[in-house]
Amino acid sequence: MVPLLEVHGVSKVYGNTRVLNQVSLKVEPGEILAVLGHNGAGKSTLIKLISGVELPNEGSVLIQGKRVIMTSPLEAHKLGIGCVYQELHVIDGLTVAQNLFLGHEKTKKGLLDMQAMRHESRTLLESFGLSDLDPDSLGKELSHPQKQMIEILAAINMQIKVLLLDEPTSSLTLGEVDRLLDLMRLLAKKGLGIIFITHKLKEALAVSDHVTVLRNGSVVLADHVNNVHEEQLVEYIAGKRLVENTESNVSAHSDDSSEELLQVSHLSSGKALDASFTLQSGQVLGIYGLVGAGRTDILKALFGLEQITGGTITMSGQPYVPKTPTQALAAGLYYLTEDRKVDGFIPGLSVALNMVLPSLAAFEQNGMIKFRQIAAKVETFMRSLNIQVDRETPMANLSGGTQQKVLFARALLVPGIKILMLDEPTKGIDIGSKTEIHSLIRQLGREGYGVIVVSSEVEEIMAVSDRILVMASGRMVENYFLRGQTEEADLLRAALGGKSRVQSA
Amino acid sequence: MFNQRRVPKETGIFLILIGIIIVLGLVAPAFLTVSNVFNVLLNSTTIALLALGETFVLLTAGIDLSVGAVLALSGVVAAEAFGAHLPWEIATLLGILSGSAIGLFNGIVIHFTKVPPFIATFASLGIASSIPLILTSAVPIGIQNNVFQDIGQGFLFGVVPIAVLILLLMAVILHLGLTMSRFGIHVYATGGNREAARLAGINLAKMDIAVYTISGTLAGLGGIVLASRLGSGYPTAGSGTSLFEAISAAVVGGVSLFGGVGTIPGALIGAVIIGSLADGMNILNVNSYWQPLVIGLVILIAVTIDTIRTSRRRSVRITKVVADAMKPAESSRETMNAK
Ligand SMILES: Nc1ncnc2c1ncn2[C@@H]1O[C@H](COP(=O)(O)OP(=O)(O)OP(=O)(O)O)[C@@H](O)[C@H]1O
Ligand SMILES: [Mg+2]
Numbered sequence: 138m139v140p141l142l143e144v145h146g147v148s149k150v151y152g153n154t155r156v157l158n159q160v161s162l163k164v165e166p167g168e169i170l171a172v173l174g175h176n177g178a179g180k181s182t183l184i185k186l187i188s189g190v191e192l193p194n195e196g197s198v199l200i201q202g203k204r205v206i207m208t209s210p211l212e213a214h215k216l217g218i219g220c221v222y223q224e225l226h227v228i229d230g231l232t233v234a235q236n237l238f239l240g241h242e243k244t245k246k247g248l249l250d251m252q253a254m255r256h257e258s259r260t261l262l263e264s265f266g267l268s269d270l271d272p273d274s275l276g277k278e279l280s281h282p283q284k285q286m287i288e289i290l291a292a293i294n295m296q297i298k299v300l301l302l303d304e305p306t307s308s309l310t311l312g313e314v315d316r317l318l319d320l321m322r323l324l325a326k327k328g329l330g331i332i333f334i335t336h337k338l339k340e341a342l343a344v345s346d347h348v349t350v351l352r353n354g355s356v357v358l359a360d361h362v363n364n365v366h367e368e369q370l371v372e373y374i375a376g377k378r379l380v381e382n383t384e385s386n387v388s389a390h391s392d393d394s395s396e397e398l399l400q401v402s403h404l405s406s407g408k409a410l411d412a413s414f415t416l417q418s419g420q421v422l423g424i425y426g427l428v429g430a431g432r433t434d435i436l437k438a439l440f441g442l443e444q445i446t447g448g449t450i451t452m453s454g455q456p457y458v459p460k461t462p463t464q465a466l467a468a469g470l471y472y473l474t475e476d477r478k479v480d481g482f483i484p485g486l487s488v489a490l491n492m493v494l495p496s497l498a499a500f501e502q503n504g505m506i507k508f509r510q511i512a513a514k515v516e517t518f519m520r521s522l523n524i525q526v527d528r529e530t531p532m533a534n535l536s537g538g539t540q541q542k543v544l545f546a547r548a549l550l551v552p553g554i555k556i557l558m559l560d561e562p563t564k565g566i567d568i569g570s571k572t573e574i575h576s577l578i579r580q581l582g583r584e585g586y587g588v589i590v591v592s593s594e595v596e597e598i599m600a601v602s603d604r605i606l607v608m609a610s611g612r613m614v615e616n617y618f619l620r621g622q623t624e625e626a627d628l629l630r631a632a633l634g635g636k637s638r639v640q641s642a
Numbered sequence: 643m644f645n646q647r648r649v650p651k652e653t654g655i656f657l658i659l660i661g662i663i664i665v666l667g668l669v670a671p672a673f674l675t676v677s678n679v680f681n682v683l684l685n686s687t688t689i690a691l692l693a694l695g696e697t698f699v700l701l702t703a704g705i706d707l708s709v710g711a712v713l714a715l716s717g718v719v720a721a722e723a724f725g726a727h728l729p730w731e732i733a734t735l736l737g738i739l740s741g742s743a744i745g746l747f748n749g750i751v752i753h754f755t756k757v758p759p760f761i762a763t764f765a766s767l768g769i770a771s772s773i774p775l776i777l778t779s780a781v782p783i784g785i786q787n788n789v790f791q792d793i794g795q796g797f798l799f800g801v802v803p804i805a806v807l808i809l810l811l812m813a814v815i816l817h818l819g820l821t822m823s824r825f826g827i828h829v830y831a832t833g834g835n836r837e838a839a840r841l842a843g844i845n846l847a848k849m850d851i852a853v854y855t856i857s858g859t860l861a862g863l864g865g866i867v868l869a870s871r872l873g874s875g876y877p878t879a880g881s882g883t884s885l886f887e888a889i890s891a892a893v894v895g896g897v898s899l900f901g902g903v904g905t906i907p908g909a910l911i912g913a914v915i916i917g918s919l920a921d922g923m924n925i926l927n928v929n930s931y932w933q934p935l936v937i938g939l940v941i942l943i944a945v946t947i948d949t950i951r952t953s954r955r956r957s958v959r960i961t962k963v964v965a966d967a968m969k970p971a972e973s974s975r976e977t978m979n980a981k
Contacts, residue, residue, distance in 0.1 A: 440841075442841075461845075462840055462841050462842075462843050463843045463844070463845050466843040467843075472841065474841060479837065479838075480835070480837040480838045480840075480841050481838055481841075482835065482838055483830070483831045483834035483835045483838055483839065483902070484834060484835060485830070485834045485902045485903060486827075486831060486834055490827060490830075490831075494827070494831055494842040494844075495842040495843045497824045497827060497828075498824060501823075501824055504823055504824075505822045506822055506823060506827065547842075
């Protein structure tokens with residue numbers, strides 16, 4: 138059988154760096170290929186080469202045995218290759234049906250045939266188990282995962298043969314992930330070839346037929362999924378055996394020196410209702426819950442981004458009424474957002490300037506910025522966080538995981554910060570760096586920061602927290618004190634069931 | 643500063659300027675005399691001052707349509723001040739400050755009412771162009787003051803126009819401000835990603851108000867230079883194409899209309915390109931009906947060349963890959979054999 142898609146020894150060079158080196162792979166009809174690798178391994182670049190965003194410096198791409206050169210995503214589309222990026226492009230002001238037919242609308246006598254489009258949309262939605270979606274609802278009424286499904290179906294609707302998915306699950310909750318994986322299986326059954334990029338090995342093992350692991354731009358493993366197991370994949374991705382986090386389960390801080398940094402009582406804001414908790418210096422407080430449980434709203438309220446509708450906050454004993462991020466930063470709070478592309482960094486500015494943006498004042502003398510001092514400081518942090526890029530590179534050119542590390546460094550550079558609020562801190566981060574970031578969070582606790590970590594990953598919350606709060610539908614439903622005395626299953630049950638057994642802090 | 647180790651971004655547009663100068667110098671030898679070169683710079687001064695101010699606004703992804711109208715306002719305010727027998731320093735300052743006031747107003751309205759900059763500054767264009775007409779009943783007011791006259795008509799050492807020195811001084815100050823100060827980096831950050839800038843603790847109200855005030859102030863200064871050259875406050879000065887020339891100058895010089903990209907030297911070069919063309923065509927006696935057409939086309943060509951230049955690496959790659967593709971691919975032959 139002729140493979141649907143064949144990539145033959147492609148390489149990609151940016152400036153002096155070889156980002157991809159002689160990479161080959163193939164996808165048969167009905168096959169799901171998982172592409173794995175560390176941050177910056179070249180996964181997204183590979184996708185760009187296959188989808189017409191970039192051209193390879195050497196090597197070739199073959200579709201159904203024929204060599205093709207795609208100089209634009211549109212051309213790739215015409216050749217049957219569809220790509221769903223992490224940033225979704227569903228248009229808010231158009232209906233589901235219009236979004237599904239965008240660019241190839243059905244017409245009758247020169248006018249839009251809404252009737253036909255609506256009808257076909259409904260059939261399409263039903264055939265993929267999405268009959269709960271109304272073809273007439275507007276793009277802006279959809280949730281993130283719904284938009285993602287619509288985008289995938291829109292690609293399918295254009296008769297594509299190969300679907301490329303770059304980290305499609307990183308913003309989804311457990312149930313939504315399952316739904317997406319089911320959809321992928323269904324698509325494969327209909328003969329589509331799928332390339333699936335993820336940092337979550339369990340997903341890859343669950344859904345794919347073959348796995349390809351990239352390391353530093355080269356293929357280091359390509360095999361049938363039945364021939365590989367998880368530990369082996371970890372080793373190939375990280376290039377070494379990862380040491381399990383064997384840190385003792387005792388609380389990170391020594392009680393005598395710790396002070397109460399934050400006291401939140403009966404706080405209501407956005408989706409969060411009546412939240413009460415305290416945070417000590419040297420403590421890592423995990424807030425676990427499903428996406429949409431109101432966890433981010435608490436962080437936003439504390440950072441002056443969301444209107445507080447009830448309750449009080451005291452910081453180090455003083456009443457604290459956050460109004461603006463500027464004020465929150467001055468008070469010693471830092472907020473690392475979940476969506477780094479949307480509100481995290483300035484794409485056109487360099488890594489160095491992005492890293493020091495909130496702390497520029499510290500590098501100023503007589504109104505002039507001391508770029509040399511910035512460079513020195515930035516280099517130190519890049520070394521300690523293992524960020525291997527040129528500090529003058531524009532932030533937009535970094536891989537997703539590296540961007541996150543730069544933002545982490547940014548938080549640590551702001552003088553006077555006592556409280557770090559980290560929203561999904563390892564979203565899109567590879568397994569190797571993930572353990573690094575987890576140890577970093579633990580270390581920050583030991584250094585005396587108060588850290589609040591919001592995460593939808595049970596393993597992550599368990600790995601970093603001294604104390605765990607569980608939220609469900611806007612309310613705090615559980616409050617566990619001792620690190621190491623909680624079971625994953627307890628957390629999951631609390632988050633899903635939302636039982637109201639609040640213990641006071 | 644942002645890319646210390648790379649070629650400055652202005653190189654391309656600077657080469658285009660050199661090209662235009664060489665061509666004009668060849669076809670009109672009178673163009674490349676010292677006095678004419680300064681004359682070109684002098685004629686570009688007003689537009690250049692507007693373009694420098696506009697650059698700050700464009701960098702934050704805004705736009706300021708009121709700068710042309712401010713030219714007239716500032717000149718007339720200064721002329722009225724002279725009429726009230728105020729000393730030249732005060733009259734000049736009042737003229738400039740009238741521009742700052744319009745800018746401040748723009749910034750406040752845009753930030754706090756969230757009216758889009760295009761509409762808000764179009765409204766203040768109306769305000770700024772009406773006030774001088776109302777004040778003067780549309781009659782130009784002559785200014786008789788030797789010091790004031792020197793601002794636009796005086797020369798240092800008999801050759802260097804004082805207005806050009808003022809322009810260069812402003813350009814240096816603004817360039818340093820934009821590249822070496824915290825404020826400057828905040829300007830780029832605000833235009834590059836407004837929400838991320840806000841979360842990084844940048845006070846957006848301060849930024850919006852500051853950039854529009856800077857733009858208004860420079861337009862006020864431009865109005866003073868213009869009034870000094872004309873020897874009077876003209877209530878209809880700047881009502882023509884000044885605004886569009888200023889924005890075009892900035893864009894030709896590489897300032898993006900989408901924010902976050904651009905430099906002061908670039909905007910300055912852009913203004914000089916437009917000034918040289920106008921001057922060159924006058925020397926060559928090009929029919930004045932044709933001049934805007936030529937300037938329009940040259941702006942289009944200059945920006946196109948620069949856009950292509952910045953994405954050239956990609957097109958070079960395309961040609962290479964296409965050439966590779968002409969050779970028969972082994973793998974496709976294999977697959978064909980497999981059939
Ligand atoms: N336009 C560019 N210019 C220069 N370097 C680039 C450019 N785009 C990507 N890179 C570099 O190429 C490397 C591979 O990036 P890529 O985005 O493909 O990684 P990735 O495997 O998708 O990582 P992640 O898991 O973090 O998303 C990175 O080191 C990145 O900095
Ligand atoms: Mg990627």
